[in-house]
Amino acid sequence: MTSKIRSLGVLLILPLLSISAVTAFVDIPSANALTKRDYTAPNDQPLTVTYGGNFVVCGDHICGPGEHIKMQQELSQAQTGKVSIMMGGQSMMQNKTMSQTMTMESKDLGSVLKLSNANLPLVIPLVKGLYDGKDVYYITTEASDSTIASALGKFTNFPVTFAPALAKTPASSLANIYAFKNGIKGGGVLGFQPNVVDSIPGEMAYSPLWKINLVEWKDATAVTVLGSEDEIVKAANAGKITITPTTIVVNCPIVQWGGNSNGTIPAGHMKIRDSISESGAYGSAQVLNIDTDKMQVTFVAHRGFGPDGSTIYYIATDASQQGPADALGIVLANKTQGTITTSAAADLYQFSNGITGSGPLGFQSGVGSSKQGDQYYSPMWRIQVITWKDPSMATVLENTQDITSKSSMTDMATAGFIVNCPFFSADTVYAHGK
Known part of the structure:
Protein backbone atom coordinates (compact mmCIF):
# COMPACT_ATOMS: atom_id res chain seq x y z
CA MET A 1 0.00 0.00 0.00
CA LYS A 96 -15.44 -14.62 -26.50
CA THR A 97 -17.33 -11.60 -25.18
CA MET A 98 -16.52 -9.98 -21.86
CA SER A 99 -19.89 -8.26 -21.66
CA GLN A 100 -21.90 -11.50 -21.68
CA THR A 101 -23.69 -12.34 -18.44
CA PRO A 121 -9.24 2.14 -18.65
CA LEU A 122 -12.44 4.00 -19.52
CA VAL A 123 -12.42 6.55 -22.34
CA ILE A 124 -14.97 9.33 -21.83
CA PRO A 125 -15.72 12.14 -24.34
CA LEU A 126 -14.74 15.67 -23.37
CA VAL A 127 -17.02 18.67 -23.84
CA LYS A 128 -15.50 22.12 -24.32
CA GLY A 129 -16.84 25.07 -22.37
CA LEU A 130 -15.71 28.57 -21.47
CA TYR A 131 -14.68 30.28 -18.24
CA ASP A 132 -13.37 33.85 -18.15
CA GLY A 133 -12.92 33.61 -21.92
CA LYS A 134 -10.70 30.54 -21.69
CA ASP A 135 -11.38 26.93 -22.63
CA VAL A 136 -12.41 24.34 -20.06
CA TYR A 137 -12.94 20.65 -20.74
CA TYR A 138 -15.38 18.52 -18.78
CA ILE A 139 -17.19 15.20 -18.86
CA THR A 140 -20.92 14.62 -18.46
CA THR A 141 -21.94 11.53 -16.49
CA GLU A 142 -25.38 12.14 -14.92
CA ALA A 143 -28.42 14.39 -15.21
CA SER A 144 -31.44 14.80 -12.95
CA ASP A 145 -33.82 14.89 -15.91
CA SER A 146 -34.35 11.81 -18.09
CA THR A 147 -34.90 13.78 -21.32
CA ILE A 148 -31.75 15.83 -20.76
CA ALA A 149 -29.78 12.70 -19.87
CA SER A 150 -30.84 11.09 -23.14
CA ALA A 151 -30.08 14.22 -25.18
CA LEU A 152 -26.64 14.63 -23.58
CA GLY A 153 -25.89 10.96 -24.21
CA LYS A 154 -26.64 11.45 -27.89
CA PHE A 155 -24.56 14.63 -27.98
CA THR A 156 -21.47 12.99 -26.45
CA ASN A 157 -22.07 9.49 -27.87
CA PHE A 158 -21.56 8.15 -24.37
CA PRO A 159 -24.14 6.96 -21.81
CA VAL A 160 -25.34 9.72 -19.48
CA THR A 161 -27.17 8.27 -16.49
CA PHE A 162 -30.56 9.57 -15.38
CA ALA A 163 -30.05 10.27 -11.66
CA PRO A 164 -33.22 11.88 -10.23
CA ALA A 165 -31.61 12.06 -6.78
CA LEU A 166 -29.46 14.94 -8.04
CA ALA A 167 -32.60 17.10 -8.12
CA LYS A 168 -32.37 17.04 -4.31
CA THR A 169 -29.00 18.82 -4.34
CA PRO A 170 -29.09 21.84 -2.01
CA ALA A 171 -28.57 25.19 -3.70
CA SER A 172 -25.39 25.75 -1.67
CA SER A 173 -23.77 22.76 -3.44
CA LEU A 174 -24.56 23.90 -6.98
CA ALA A 175 -22.63 25.95 -9.50
CA ASN A 176 -24.07 27.50 -12.67
CA ILE A 177 -23.66 26.49 -16.28
CA TYR A 178 -25.12 28.53 -19.15
CA ALA A 179 -26.33 26.88 -22.37
CA PHE A 180 -27.18 28.99 -25.44
CA LYS A 181 -30.43 28.46 -27.32
CA ASN A 182 -29.35 30.73 -30.19
CA GLY A 183 -26.53 33.07 -31.18
CA ILE A 184 -23.17 32.17 -32.70
CA LYS A 185 -23.27 28.69 -34.15
CA GLY A 186 -20.69 26.35 -32.68
CA GLY A 187 -19.98 23.19 -30.73
CA GLY A 188 -22.28 23.86 -27.79
CA VAL A 189 -24.80 21.28 -26.65
CA LEU A 190 -27.64 23.16 -28.39
CA GLY A 191 -25.63 23.84 -31.54
CA PHE A 192 -24.43 27.30 -30.63
CA GLN A 193 -21.47 28.71 -28.71
CA PRO A 194 -19.85 26.58 -25.97
CA ASN A 195 -21.50 26.47 -22.57
CA VAL A 196 -20.16 28.91 -19.98
CA VAL A 197 -19.36 27.83 -16.40
CA ASP A 198 -19.13 30.11 -13.38
CA SER A 199 -16.15 28.48 -11.62
CA ILE A 200 -13.16 26.19 -12.07
CA PRO A 201 -11.16 23.87 -9.77
CA GLY A 202 -9.08 25.89 -7.37
CA GLU A 203 -11.96 28.21 -6.52
CA MET A 204 -14.13 27.66 -3.44
CA ALA A 205 -17.16 28.29 -5.66
CA TYR A 206 -16.38 25.28 -7.84
CA SER A 207 -18.78 22.36 -7.94
CA PRO A 208 -19.16 19.58 -10.52
CA LEU A 209 -22.91 19.78 -9.93
CA TRP A 210 -24.20 22.41 -12.32
CA LYS A 211 -27.64 23.99 -12.46
CA ILE A 212 -28.53 24.55 -16.12
CA ASN A 213 -29.42 28.11 -17.15
CA LEU A 214 -30.70 28.76 -20.68
CA VAL A 215 -29.49 31.87 -22.51
CA GLU A 216 -31.31 33.36 -25.49
CA TRP A 217 -30.44 36.41 -27.57
CA LYS A 218 -33.33 38.81 -28.19
CA ASP A 219 -31.82 40.17 -31.44
CA ALA A 220 -30.24 37.39 -33.50
CA THR A 221 -28.46 39.93 -35.69
CA ALA A 222 -26.40 41.40 -32.81
CA VAL A 223 -24.99 38.24 -31.28
CA THR A 224 -21.43 37.77 -30.07
CA VAL A 225 -19.61 35.06 -28.13
CA LEU A 226 -20.04 35.50 -24.38
CA GLY A 227 -17.10 33.91 -22.59
CA SER A 228 -17.84 34.41 -18.92
CA GLU A 229 -20.64 34.69 -16.40
CA ASP A 230 -19.82 38.37 -15.95
CA GLU A 231 -20.34 38.99 -19.68
CA ILE A 232 -23.61 37.06 -19.59
CA VAL A 233 -24.91 39.07 -16.63
CA LYS A 234 -23.82 42.31 -18.30
CA ALA A 235 -25.64 41.38 -21.52
CA ALA A 236 -28.75 40.47 -19.53
CA ASN A 237 -28.68 43.78 -17.66
CA ALA A 238 -28.39 45.57 -21.01
CA GLY A 239 -31.51 43.80 -22.24
CA LYS A 240 -29.67 41.87 -24.97
CA ILE A 241 -30.38 38.37 -23.67
CA THR A 242 -32.73 36.52 -21.37
CA ILE A 243 -31.55 34.01 -18.79
CA THR A 244 -33.96 31.24 -17.84
CA PRO A 245 -32.89 29.19 -14.82
CA THR A 246 -33.99 25.56 -14.75
CA THR A 247 -34.17 23.01 -11.95
CA ILE A 248 -32.07 20.51 -13.92
CA VAL A 249 -28.79 19.42 -12.34
CA VAL A 250 -25.96 17.78 -14.29
CA ASN A 251 -22.78 16.16 -13.00
CA CYS A 252 -20.03 17.60 -15.19
CA PRO A 253 -16.62 17.37 -13.49
CA ILE A 254 -14.02 19.63 -15.09
CA VAL A 255 -10.92 17.72 -16.23
CA GLN A 256 -8.78 20.55 -17.68
CA TRP A 257 -9.08 24.29 -17.34
CA GLY A 258 -7.51 27.61 -18.24
CA GLY A 259 -6.71 30.07 -15.48
CA ASN A 260 -8.98 32.85 -14.30
CA SER A 261 -8.84 36.40 -15.59
CA ASN A 262 -7.00 37.92 -12.63
CA GLY A 263 -4.30 35.24 -12.57
CA THR A 264 -4.97 33.95 -9.06
CA ILE A 265 -5.94 30.51 -10.41
CA PRO A 266 -3.45 29.11 -12.94
CA ALA A 267 -4.29 26.80 -15.81
CA GLY A 268 -4.35 23.16 -14.78
Whole structure:
Protein backbone atom coordinates (compact mmCIF):
# COMPACT_ATOMS: atom_id res chain seq x y z
CA MET A 1 0.00 0.00 0.00
CA THR A 2 1.47 3.38 -0.97
CA SER A 3 1.94 6.19 1.52
CA LYS A 4 -0.88 8.15 -0.08
CA ILE A 5 -3.27 5.22 0.26
CA ARG A 6 -2.18 4.90 3.89
CA SER A 7 -3.04 8.58 4.27
CA LEU A 8 -6.49 7.93 2.84
CA GLY A 9 -6.78 4.99 5.20
CA VAL A 10 -6.12 7.25 8.17
CA LEU A 11 -8.79 9.64 6.94
CA LEU A 12 -11.33 6.86 6.58
CA ILE A 13 -10.54 5.07 9.84
CA LEU A 14 -10.50 8.18 12.04
CA PRO A 15 -14.29 8.13 12.50
CA LEU A 16 -14.01 4.66 13.98
CA LEU A 17 -11.71 5.92 16.71
CA SER A 18 -13.82 8.87 17.78
CA ILE A 19 -17.12 10.37 16.73
CA SER A 20 -15.59 13.73 17.57
CA ALA A 21 -13.09 13.16 14.77
CA VAL A 22 -15.96 13.07 12.30
CA THR A 23 -17.52 16.26 13.58
CA ALA A 24 -14.14 17.93 13.28
CA PHE A 25 -14.29 17.33 9.54
CA VAL A 26 -17.88 18.36 8.97
CA ASP A 27 -20.82 19.64 10.96
CA ILE A 28 -23.17 16.68 10.79
CA PRO A 29 -26.35 16.71 12.91
CA SER A 30 -25.82 14.38 15.83
CA ALA A 31 -29.10 12.57 15.18
CA ASN A 32 -28.41 11.98 11.45
CA ALA A 33 -29.21 8.40 10.42
CA LEU A 34 -30.74 7.28 13.69
CA THR A 35 -33.23 10.11 14.10
CA LYS A 36 -36.78 8.83 13.70
CA ARG A 37 -39.06 10.98 11.59
CA ASP A 38 -42.44 10.68 9.97
CA TYR A 39 -42.25 9.15 6.55
CA THR A 40 -43.89 11.52 4.11
CA ALA A 41 -41.91 11.31 0.86
CA PRO A 42 -41.49 7.79 -0.60
CA ASN A 43 -38.66 8.84 -2.92
CA ASP A 44 -36.89 11.17 -0.50
CA GLN A 45 -33.93 9.08 0.67
CA PRO A 46 -31.59 6.43 -0.74
CA LEU A 47 -31.67 2.96 0.73
CA THR A 48 -29.14 1.92 3.34
CA VAL A 49 -28.76 -1.31 5.26
CA THR A 50 -29.67 -2.20 8.83
CA TYR A 51 -27.29 -0.28 11.08
CA GLY A 52 -25.96 -1.80 14.29
CA GLY A 53 -28.35 -4.72 14.09
CA ASN A 54 -31.20 -2.80 15.73
CA PHE A 55 -32.62 -0.27 13.28
CA VAL A 56 -33.58 -0.34 9.64
CA VAL A 57 -32.28 2.95 8.24
CA CYS A 58 -33.44 4.69 5.07
CA GLY A 59 -31.00 7.47 4.12
CA ASP A 60 -30.80 9.80 7.11
CA HIS A 61 -33.77 8.48 9.10
CA ILE A 62 -35.22 5.31 10.59
CA CYS A 63 -37.57 3.73 8.08
CA GLY A 64 -41.25 4.32 8.57
CA PRO A 65 -43.89 1.56 8.32
CA GLY A 66 -43.52 -0.29 5.04
CA GLU A 67 -40.86 2.10 3.71
CA HIS A 68 -37.95 -0.35 3.70
CA ILE A 69 -39.97 -3.12 2.02
CA LYS A 70 -41.20 -0.71 -0.63
CA MET A 71 -37.66 0.47 -1.36
CA GLN A 72 -36.42 -3.10 -1.69
CA GLN A 73 -39.25 -3.96 -4.08
CA GLU A 74 -38.51 -0.91 -6.23
CA LEU A 75 -34.81 -1.67 -6.26
CA SER A 76 -35.50 -5.27 -7.19
CA GLN A 77 -37.68 -4.20 -10.12
CA ALA A 78 -35.02 -1.75 -11.30
CA GLN A 79 -32.17 -4.23 -11.03
CA THR A 80 -32.95 -6.58 -13.88
CA GLY A 81 -30.19 -8.98 -14.78
CA LYS A 82 -27.02 -9.77 -12.90
CA VAL A 83 -23.63 -9.01 -14.39
CA SER A 84 -21.12 -11.73 -13.69
CA ILE A 85 -18.42 -11.74 -11.04
CA MET A 86 -15.17 -13.26 -12.28
CA MET A 87 -13.33 -14.75 -9.33
CA GLY A 88 -9.77 -15.88 -8.83
CA GLY A 89 -8.51 -14.23 -12.00
CA GLN A 90 -10.51 -16.61 -14.27
CA SER A 91 -12.55 -14.85 -16.90
CA MET A 92 -15.13 -17.62 -17.47
CA MET A 93 -15.94 -15.87 -20.75
CA GLN A 94 -18.34 -17.52 -23.16
CA ASN A 95 -18.52 -16.83 -26.89
CA LYS A 96 -15.44 -14.62 -26.50
CA THR A 97 -17.33 -11.60 -25.18
CA MET A 98 -16.52 -9.98 -21.86
CA SER A 99 -19.89 -8.26 -21.66
CA GLN A 100 -21.90 -11.50 -21.68
CA THR A 101 -23.69 -12.34 -18.44
CA MET A 102 -21.89 -15.13 -16.59
CA THR A 103 -22.48 -17.23 -13.52
CA MET A 104 -21.61 -15.97 -10.04
CA GLU A 105 -19.06 -18.23 -8.39
CA SER A 106 -19.92 -18.48 -4.68
CA LYS A 107 -17.22 -19.80 -2.39
CA ASP A 108 -15.09 -18.80 0.56
CA LEU A 109 -12.07 -16.99 -0.85
CA GLY A 110 -10.18 -17.01 2.42
CA SER A 111 -8.14 -13.89 3.13
CA VAL A 112 -7.82 -12.55 -0.44
CA LEU A 113 -10.44 -11.43 -2.95
CA LYS A 114 -9.01 -11.29 -6.46
CA LEU A 115 -11.45 -9.81 -8.92
CA SER A 116 -10.36 -10.08 -12.53
CA ASN A 117 -10.36 -6.77 -14.42
CA ALA A 118 -10.31 -4.94 -11.08
CA ASN A 119 -9.01 -1.76 -12.76
CA LEU A 120 -9.70 -0.92 -16.39
CA PRO A 121 -9.24 2.14 -18.65
CA LEU A 122 -12.44 4.00 -19.52
CA VAL A 123 -12.42 6.55 -22.34
CA ILE A 124 -14.97 9.33 -21.83
CA PRO A 125 -15.72 12.14 -24.34
CA LEU A 126 -14.74 15.67 -23.37
CA VAL A 127 -17.02 18.67 -23.84
CA LYS A 128 -15.50 22.12 -24.32
CA GLY A 129 -16.84 25.07 -22.37
CA LEU A 130 -15.71 28.57 -21.47
CA TYR A 131 -14.68 30.28 -18.24
CA ASP A 132 -13.37 33.85 -18.15
CA GLY A 133 -12.92 33.61 -21.92
CA LYS A 134 -10.70 30.54 -21.69
CA ASP A 135 -11.38 26.93 -22.63
CA VAL A 136 -12.41 24.34 -20.06
CA TYR A 137 -12.94 20.65 -20.74
CA TYR A 138 -15.38 18.52 -18.78
CA ILE A 139 -17.19 15.20 -18.86
CA THR A 140 -20.92 14.62 -18.46
CA THR A 141 -21.94 11.53 -16.49
CA GLU A 142 -25.38 12.14 -14.92
CA ALA A 143 -28.42 14.39 -15.21
CA SER A 144 -31.44 14.80 -12.95
CA ASP A 145 -33.82 14.89 -15.91
CA SER A 146 -34.35 11.81 -18.09
CA THR A 147 -34.90 13.78 -21.32
CA ILE A 148 -31.75 15.83 -20.76
CA ALA A 149 -29.78 12.70 -19.87
CA SER A 150 -30.84 11.09 -23.14
CA ALA A 151 -30.08 14.22 -25.18
CA LEU A 152 -26.64 14.63 -23.58
CA GLY A 153 -25.89 10.96 -24.21
CA LYS A 154 -26.64 11.45 -27.89
CA PHE A 155 -24.56 14.63 -27.98
CA THR A 156 -21.47 12.99 -26.45
CA ASN A 157 -22.07 9.49 -27.87
CA PHE A 158 -21.56 8.15 -24.37
CA PRO A 159 -24.14 6.96 -21.81
CA VAL A 160 -25.34 9.72 -19.48
CA THR A 161 -27.17 8.27 -16.49
CA PHE A 162 -30.56 9.57 -15.38
CA ALA A 163 -30.05 10.27 -11.66
CA PRO A 164 -33.22 11.88 -10.23
CA ALA A 165 -31.61 12.06 -6.78
CA LEU A 166 -29.46 14.94 -8.04
CA ALA A 167 -32.60 17.10 -8.12
CA LYS A 168 -32.37 17.04 -4.31
CA THR A 169 -29.00 18.82 -4.34
CA PRO A 170 -29.09 21.84 -2.01
CA ALA A 171 -28.57 25.19 -3.70
CA SER A 172 -25.39 25.75 -1.67
CA SER A 173 -23.77 22.76 -3.44
CA LEU A 174 -24.56 23.90 -6.98
CA ALA A 175 -22.63 25.95 -9.50
CA ASN A 176 -24.07 27.50 -12.67
CA ILE A 177 -23.66 26.49 -16.28
CA TYR A 178 -25.12 28.53 -19.15
CA ALA A 179 -26.33 26.88 -22.37
CA PHE A 180 -27.18 28.99 -25.44
CA LYS A 181 -30.43 28.46 -27.32
CA ASN A 182 -29.35 30.73 -30.19
CA GLY A 183 -26.53 33.07 -31.18
CA ILE A 184 -23.17 32.17 -32.70
CA LYS A 185 -23.27 28.69 -34.15
CA GLY A 186 -20.69 26.35 -32.68
CA GLY A 187 -19.98 23.19 -30.73
CA GLY A 188 -22.28 23.86 -27.79
CA VAL A 189 -24.80 21.28 -26.65
CA LEU A 190 -27.64 23.16 -28.39
CA GLY A 191 -25.63 23.84 -31.54
CA PHE A 192 -24.43 27.30 -30.63
CA GLN A 193 -21.47 28.71 -28.71
CA PRO A 194 -19.85 26.58 -25.97
CA ASN A 195 -21.50 26.47 -22.57
CA VAL A 196 -20.16 28.91 -19.98
CA VAL A 197 -19.36 27.83 -16.40
CA ASP A 198 -19.13 30.11 -13.38
CA SER A 199 -16.15 28.48 -11.62
CA ILE A 200 -13.16 26.19 -12.07
CA PRO A 201 -11.16 23.87 -9.77
CA GLY A 202 -9.08 25.89 -7.37
CA GLU A 203 -11.96 28.21 -6.52
CA MET A 204 -14.13 27.66 -3.44
CA ALA A 205 -17.16 28.29 -5.66
CA TYR A 206 -16.38 25.28 -7.84
CA SER A 207 -18.78 22.36 -7.94
CA PRO A 208 -19.16 19.58 -10.52
CA LEU A 209 -22.91 19.78 -9.93
CA TRP A 210 -24.20 22.41 -12.32
CA LYS A 211 -27.64 23.99 -12.46
CA ILE A 212 -28.53 24.55 -16.12
CA ASN A 213 -29.42 28.11 -17.15
CA LEU A 214 -30.70 28.76 -20.68
CA VAL A 215 -29.49 31.87 -22.51
CA GLU A 216 -31.31 33.36 -25.49
CA TRP A 217 -30.44 36.41 -27.57
CA LYS A 218 -33.33 38.81 -28.19
CA ASP A 219 -31.82 40.17 -31.44
CA ALA A 220 -30.24 37.39 -33.50
CA THR A 221 -28.46 39.93 -35.69
CA ALA A 222 -26.40 41.40 -32.81
CA VAL A 223 -24.99 38.24 -31.28
CA THR A 224 -21.43 37.77 -30.07
CA VAL A 225 -19.61 35.06 -28.13
CA LEU A 226 -20.04 35.50 -24.38
CA GLY A 227 -17.10 33.91 -22.59
CA SER A 228 -17.84 34.41 -18.92
CA GLU A 229 -20.64 34.69 -16.40
CA ASP A 230 -19.82 38.37 -15.95
CA GLU A 231 -20.34 38.99 -19.68
CA ILE A 232 -23.61 37.06 -19.59
CA VAL A 233 -24.91 39.07 -16.63
CA LYS A 234 -23.82 42.31 -18.30
CA ALA A 235 -25.64 41.38 -21.52
CA ALA A 236 -28.75 40.47 -19.53
CA ASN A 237 -28.68 43.78 -17.66
CA ALA A 238 -28.39 45.57 -21.01
CA GLY A 239 -31.51 43.80 -22.24
CA LYS A 240 -29.67 41.87 -24.97
CA ILE A 241 -30.38 38.37 -23.67
CA THR A 242 -32.73 36.52 -21.37
CA ILE A 243 -31.55 34.01 -18.79
CA THR A 244 -33.96 31.24 -17.84
CA PRO A 245 -32.89 29.19 -14.82
CA THR A 246 -33.99 25.56 -14.75
CA THR A 247 -34.17 23.01 -11.95
CA ILE A 248 -32.07 20.51 -13.92
CA VAL A 249 -28.79 19.42 -12.34
CA VAL A 250 -25.96 17.78 -14.29
CA ASN A 251 -22.78 16.16 -13.00
CA CYS A 252 -20.03 17.60 -15.19
CA PRO A 253 -16.62 17.37 -13.49
CA ILE A 254 -14.02 19.63 -15.09
CA VAL A 255 -10.92 17.72 -16.23
CA GLN A 256 -8.78 20.55 -17.68
CA TRP A 257 -9.08 24.29 -17.34
CA GLY A 258 -7.51 27.61 -18.24
CA GLY A 259 -6.71 30.07 -15.48
CA ASN A 260 -8.98 32.85 -14.30
CA SER A 261 -8.84 36.40 -15.59
CA ASN A 262 -7.00 37.92 -12.63
CA GLY A 263 -4.30 35.24 -12.57
CA THR A 264 -4.97 33.95 -9.06
CA ILE A 265 -5.94 30.51 -10.41
CA PRO A 266 -3.45 29.11 -12.94
CA ALA A 267 -4.29 26.80 -15.81
CA GLY A 268 -4.35 23.16 -14.78
CA HIS A 269 -5.76 19.68 -15.19
CA MET A 270 -6.54 16.58 -13.17
CA LYS A 271 -3.46 14.71 -11.98
CA ILE A 272 -2.26 12.08 -14.49
CA ARG A 273 -0.77 8.69 -13.68
CA ASP A 274 1.67 6.76 -15.87
CA SER A 275 0.10 3.32 -15.87
CA ILE A 276 -2.74 1.16 -14.66
CA SER A 277 -2.49 -1.88 -12.40
CA GLU A 278 -5.07 -4.55 -13.20
CA SER A 279 -5.48 -5.58 -9.59
CA GLY A 280 -3.45 -3.03 -7.62
CA ALA A 281 -4.43 -0.21 -5.30
CA TYR A 282 -6.21 2.96 -6.41
CA GLY A 283 -3.02 4.96 -6.72
CA SER A 284 -2.49 8.69 -6.32
CA ALA A 285 -4.11 9.76 -9.61
CA GLN A 286 -7.23 8.68 -11.48
CA VAL A 287 -6.56 9.86 -15.05
CA LEU A 288 -4.35 8.13 -17.60
CA ASN A 289 -4.55 10.62 -20.47
CA ILE A 290 -6.22 13.87 -21.50
CA ASP A 291 -6.42 14.42 -25.26
CA THR A 292 -8.07 17.70 -26.23
CA ASP A 293 -7.40 17.04 -29.93
CA LYS A 294 -9.43 13.82 -29.88
CA MET A 295 -11.68 15.35 -27.19
CA GLN A 296 -11.41 12.42 -24.81
CA VAL A 297 -10.05 11.59 -21.37
CA THR A 298 -9.07 8.16 -20.09
CA PHE A 299 -9.96 7.40 -16.47
CA VAL A 300 -9.12 4.38 -14.35
CA ALA A 301 -12.38 2.54 -13.70
CA HIS A 302 -12.41 0.59 -10.42
CA ARG A 303 -14.49 -2.53 -10.02
CA GLY A 304 -16.97 -2.87 -7.18
CA PHE A 305 -20.31 -4.37 -6.21
CA GLY A 306 -23.81 -3.02 -6.76
CA PRO A 307 -26.40 -3.35 -3.98
CA ASP A 308 -27.52 -6.68 -5.47
CA GLY A 309 -24.00 -8.05 -5.91
CA SER A 310 -23.76 -7.20 -9.60
CA THR A 311 -20.55 -5.85 -11.10
CA ILE A 312 -20.21 -2.09 -11.36
CA TYR A 313 -17.27 0.14 -12.19
CA TYR A 314 -16.67 3.65 -10.97
CA ILE A 315 -14.26 6.52 -11.50
CA ALA A 316 -13.25 9.19 -8.98
CA THR A 317 -13.25 12.85 -10.03
CA ASP A 318 -13.43 15.03 -6.91
CA ALA A 319 -13.87 14.99 -3.13
CA SER A 320 -15.37 17.47 -0.72
CA GLN A 321 -12.32 17.62 1.57
CA GLN A 322 -8.65 18.24 0.87
CA GLY A 323 -7.21 15.10 2.49
CA PRO A 324 -9.17 12.54 0.45
CA ALA A 325 -8.74 14.66 -2.70
CA ASP A 326 -4.96 14.70 -2.27
CA ALA A 327 -4.74 11.00 -1.38
CA LEU A 328 -6.67 9.97 -4.51
CA GLY A 329 -5.14 12.62 -6.76
CA ILE A 330 -8.48 14.21 -7.62
CA VAL A 331 -9.99 17.70 -7.54
CA LEU A 332 -11.19 19.43 -4.37
CA ALA A 333 -14.85 20.43 -4.61
CA ASN A 334 -15.73 21.59 -1.12
CA LYS A 335 -19.24 22.70 -2.11
CA THR A 336 -20.39 19.09 -2.53
CA GLN A 337 -19.97 18.62 1.25
CA GLY A 338 -23.45 20.11 1.54
CA THR A 339 -25.00 16.97 0.01
CA ILE A 340 -23.80 14.70 2.82
CA THR A 341 -26.97 14.89 4.94
CA THR A 342 -29.37 14.97 1.98
CA SER A 343 -30.85 12.44 -0.41
CA ALA A 344 -28.69 13.94 -3.18
CA ALA A 345 -26.00 11.61 -1.80
CA ALA A 346 -26.06 7.84 -1.35
CA ASP A 347 -23.98 5.42 0.71
CA LEU A 348 -20.83 3.70 -0.57
CA TYR A 349 -19.45 1.08 1.82
CA GLN A 350 -15.67 0.71 1.94
CA PHE A 351 -13.62 -1.64 4.12
CA SER A 352 -10.81 -0.76 6.52
CA ASN A 353 -9.74 -4.34 7.30
CA GLY A 354 -10.71 -7.96 6.62
CA ILE A 355 -10.38 -9.54 3.19
CA THR A 356 -7.41 -8.24 1.21
CA GLY A 357 -8.41 -6.87 -2.18
CA SER A 358 -8.40 -3.96 -4.62
CA GLY A 359 -10.47 -1.51 -2.57
CA PRO A 360 -9.08 1.97 -1.80
CA LEU A 361 -7.65 0.85 1.56
CA GLY A 362 -6.20 -2.40 0.27
CA PHE A 363 -9.14 -4.56 1.31
CA GLN A 364 -12.18 -5.90 -0.51
CA SER A 365 -13.92 -3.81 -3.15
CA GLY A 366 -16.67 -1.45 -2.07
CA VAL A 367 -20.43 -1.98 -2.18
CA GLY A 368 -22.84 0.72 -3.38
CA SER A 369 -26.26 1.19 -1.78
CA SER A 370 -27.69 1.88 -5.24
CA LYS A 371 -26.64 1.73 -8.87
CA GLN A 372 -27.52 3.19 -12.26
CA GLY A 373 -31.21 2.73 -12.98
CA ASP A 374 -32.26 3.02 -9.34
CA GLN A 375 -34.26 6.11 -8.42
CA TYR A 376 -31.99 6.51 -5.38
CA TYR A 377 -28.72 6.40 -7.34
CA SER A 378 -26.37 9.36 -7.03
CA PRO A 379 -22.69 9.78 -7.94
CA MET A 380 -22.28 11.78 -4.71
CA TRP A 381 -21.13 9.04 -2.37
CA ARG A 382 -21.29 9.37 1.40
CA ILE A 383 -18.44 7.06 2.40
CA GLN A 384 -19.35 4.55 5.11
CA VAL A 385 -16.40 2.68 6.59
CA ILE A 386 -16.93 -0.95 7.64
CA THR A 387 -14.45 -2.47 10.10
CA TRP A 388 -14.53 -6.10 11.18
CA LYS A 389 -14.43 -6.44 14.96
CA ASP A 390 -12.42 -9.65 14.46
CA PRO A 391 -10.64 -9.48 11.08
CA SER A 392 -9.96 -13.24 11.21
CA MET A 393 -13.72 -13.79 10.92
CA ALA A 394 -14.08 -11.61 7.84
CA THR A 395 -15.85 -12.90 4.74
CA VAL A 396 -16.47 -11.29 1.36
CA LEU A 397 -19.52 -9.01 1.47
CA GLU A 398 -20.92 -8.69 -2.04
CA ASN A 399 -24.19 -6.84 -1.53
CA THR A 400 -26.18 -4.79 0.98
CA GLN A 401 -27.93 -7.89 2.31
CA ASP A 402 -24.52 -9.37 3.16
CA ILE A 403 -23.63 -6.18 5.01
CA THR A 404 -26.84 -6.35 6.99
CA SER A 405 -26.34 -10.00 7.86
CA LYS A 406 -22.87 -9.28 9.31
CA SER A 407 -23.78 -6.07 11.14
CA SER A 408 -23.24 -7.68 14.55
CA MET A 409 -19.67 -8.59 13.53
CA THR A 410 -18.72 -5.18 12.15
CA ASP A 411 -18.59 -1.53 13.09
CA MET A 412 -19.72 1.17 10.68
CA ALA A 413 -19.03 4.91 10.72
CA THR A 414 -19.33 7.74 8.24
CA ALA A 415 -16.00 9.09 7.00
CA GLY A 416 -17.48 12.59 6.95
CA PHE A 417 -16.84 13.54 3.32
CA ILE A 418 -18.29 13.12 -0.17
CA VAL A 419 -16.51 11.56 -3.15
CA ASN A 420 -17.85 12.04 -6.68
CA CYS A 421 -17.68 8.53 -8.17
CA PRO A 422 -19.95 8.04 -11.19
CA PHE A 423 -20.94 4.38 -11.68
CA PHE A 424 -20.81 2.57 -15.01
CA SER A 425 -21.96 -0.85 -16.12
CA ALA A 426 -19.45 -3.48 -17.16
CA ASP A 427 -20.85 -3.25 -20.69
CA THR A 428 -20.07 0.48 -20.84
CA VAL A 429 -16.52 -0.04 -19.58
CA TYR A 430 -15.83 -2.82 -22.05
CA ALA A 431 -17.37 -0.86 -24.94
CA HIS A 432 -15.45 2.32 -24.16
CA GLY A 433 -12.17 0.84 -22.98
CA LYS A 434 -9.00 2.02 -24.65
